[in-house]
Amino acid sequence: MSIAVLDFGGQYAHLIANRIRRLHAYARICSPQVSLDELKGVRGLILSGGPSSVYDPAQPPYNPALFDAGLPILGLCYGHQLLCQHLGGEVEPGQTREFGAARLQLKQAQGVLKGLESEERVWMSHQDTVSRLPAGFEVLGSTADCAMAAVYDPARRIYGLQFHPEVSHTVNGLRILENFVELCGCPRDWTMDHYLEEQAAELRLQTAGRKVFLLVSGGVDSSVAFLMLNRILGEDRVMGLHIDNGFMRHNETATVRRLLTDSGFANLHVVDASAEFLAAVEGVVDPEEKRRRIGTQFIRTRDRALEELKLDPEEWLLGQGTLYTDTIESGGTAHAAVIKTHHNRVDLIEKLLAEGKVIEPLAQLYKDEARELGEKLGLPHHLVWRHPFPGPGLAVRTLCSAGKTDWEGVEEAQGRAASIAARFGLQVEILPLRSVGVQGDGRTYAHPALVWGEAQWPALEELSTELTNAIPKINRVVYLLGPVPRPVQHLKPAYLTRQRLALLRRADSLAMAALEQHGLMQEVTQMPTVLVPLSSDGIHESVVLRPISTDDFMTARFSALPQTFVSDICRQLLEVEGIEAVFYDVTHKPPGTVEWE
Numbered sequence: 001m002s003i004a005v006l007d008f009g010g011q012y013a014h015l016i017a018n019r020i021r022r023l024h025a026y027a028r029i030c031s032p033q034v035s036l037d038e039l040k041g042v043r044g045l046i047l048s049g050g051p052s053s054v055y056d057p058a059q060p061p062y063n064p065a066l067f068d069a070g071l072p073i074l075g076l077c078y079g080h081q082l083l084c085q086h087l088g089g090e091v092e093p094g095q096t097r098e099f100g101a102a103r104l105q106l107k108q109a110q111g112v113l114k115g116l117e118s119e120e121r122v123w124m125s126h127q128d129t130v131s132r133l134p135a136g137f138e139v140l141g142s143t144a145d146c147a148m149a150a151v152y153d154p155a156r157r158i159y160g161l162q163f164h165p166e167v168s169h170t171v172n173g174l175r176i177l178e179n180f181v182e183l184c185g186c187p188r189d190w191t192m193d194h195y196l197e198e199q200a201a202e203l204r205l206q207t208a209g210r211k212v213f214l215l216v217s218g219g220v221d222s223s224v225a226f227l228m229l230n231r232i233l234g235e236d237r238v239m240g241l242h243i244d245n246g247f248m249r250h251n252e253t254a255t256v257r258r259l260l261t262d263s264g265f266a267n268l269h270v271v272d273a274s275a276e277f278l279a280a281v282e283g284v285v286d287p288e289e290k291r292r293r294i295g296t297q298f299i300r301t302r303d304r305a306l307e308e309l310k311l312d313p314e315e316w317l318l319g320q321g322t323l324y325t326d327t328i329e330s331g332g333t334a335h336a337a338v339i340k341t342h343h344n345r346v347d348l349i350e351k352l353l354a355e356g357k358v359i360e361p362l363a364q365l366y367k368d369e370a371r372e373l374g375e376k377l378g379l380p381h382h383l384v385w386r387h388p389f390p391g392p393g394l395a396v397r398t399l400c401s402a403g404k405t406d407w408e409g410v411e412e413a414q415g416r417a418a419s420i421a422a423r424f425g426l427q428v429e430i431l432p433l434r435s436v437g438v439q440g441d442g443r444t445y446a447h448p449a450l451v452w453g454e455a456q457w458p459a460l461e462e463l464s465t466e467l468t469n470a471i472p473k474i475n476r477v478v479y480l481l482g483p484v485p486r487p488v489q490h491l492k493p494a495y496l497t498r499q500r501l502a503l504l505r506r507a508d509s510l511a512m513a514a515l516e517q518h519g520l521m522q523e524v525t526q527m528p529t530v531l532v533p534l535s536s537d538g539i540h541e542s543v544v545l546r547p548i549s550t551d552d553f554m555t556a557r558f559s560a561l562p563q564t565f566v567s568d569i570c571r572q573l574l575e576v577e578g579i580e581a582v583f584y585d586v587t588h589k590p591p592g593t594v595e596w597e
Ligand code: XMP
Pocket: 326, 329, 340, 341, 342, 343, 344, 388, 389, 390, 391, 392, 526, 553, 589, 592, 593, 594, 595, 596
């Protein structure tokens, strides 16, 4: 018996299933067109969010009979709007833009909101709003910008929530989902052991006697996948390939080799392909193009390694430690938007996937589940809990520029930003470069705003949310840590070169060492350091610190770290030859993604 999650293409659709599994109930992802026959054994339906508006002619088709099946229904975000509209209510398009934290005032602590406080912190990401309820519905709760944020029809057990209970930043979100699982009467006996058993059977079927050549970056995902494949298939049917792509952190390849060999892995092969990778991205500025070229180069390097090791490519399938997050952000489900193309989801790999030549034993899991599996399989604790590091590494943290940017409409936005910042006693300038963000389940590629002046974290958080909600040209906010006064900077032409990578590597290594020294390694989940080509003299550059905390990476909060750490790392970075300014990213996800590219 299970809960069915109907996937309308929302970034968090699969996360709902992850959360239900955490409650030890079983959840399946289904198409919104699923027939009632296929839903045998299903005790309740959850309608996910999605990038569309109910007014979009291209909105995903769904089976209307689902609403009459008598099953309890929980609609989230787009799912909430869809069910209200379908059942006779009304949705107003593009009325409010609300991304990030909001406060839900409860009118009734009933049904899925049972046991909650009168005010709850919830996570929003929407533009359309329900403006009239269908017959039989009542309001359970509202936010300042959304009167019908939580609604229900008690007779039919249908619930609609404009916010996302599945993301951990909705503080009592899991409680809400638990209430739903309970009211569906779904049993709670699912465990990670079931996953291992299912995967073992599936892997044997999919490999059909063939072997797996697994790309091992040394991060938790590929290490867990390596261990799992070694366990299930045996060491002689698995080979790990660690590629030094030249975009690694200081000493990374040596550390990975040591960590994995210390953990008893003998079947690991290491190659240095930094020259090829650097050549592949020469002159590239666009982040997506960079990601595609790097992903493609991984496969070329793998092919060359197979050749050198004289292994038959027909006999050796490609293995990757891909998680579900990589797939969804790369637009890998039926209705999802491409936020960024992860290195393990480029065209060449999609082609191999379609041919059934890729083995991804973690593809249904999130980072927290991969870690749980790692612990279960006996991977050393320090490997399981390493900060994640993306496949394209420092390459997607080294922003490139041809020296010009698209400034259309930015001047007008600058005026509005200045008047918002003035209310906080701060100054602001929209920066002449762009970074990737995610808002309302879609990709954005917009400008960061730099703010400066005397400020504490709570005010910066509030300002950041206000600027990004009010001004579509801004999807990220950074705060100037130093120097004061601020240097007047311009965008300089800058590409991926060994020198710039070396500069970022030095900055990143100082930042990570400072985190360690200040005892903050556990406090933040990940802290990218980003090199941005903003310069007062056309030579020096700026760096951004991007500390975040999250457990699923689909949403994240920027970490408000102690002043002692902030002043220490700022001073150290400004002493590095080549760095002239240090910024601190104060943007949650949404609206900013973790990585800038
Ligand atoms: P974003 O920037 O999408 O990052 O908010 C979410 C998490 O994914 C990591 N990331 C990647 N990991 N290959 C990876 O293996 C990639 O291409 C990639 N891009 C982003 C990012 O570091 C963060 O942990």
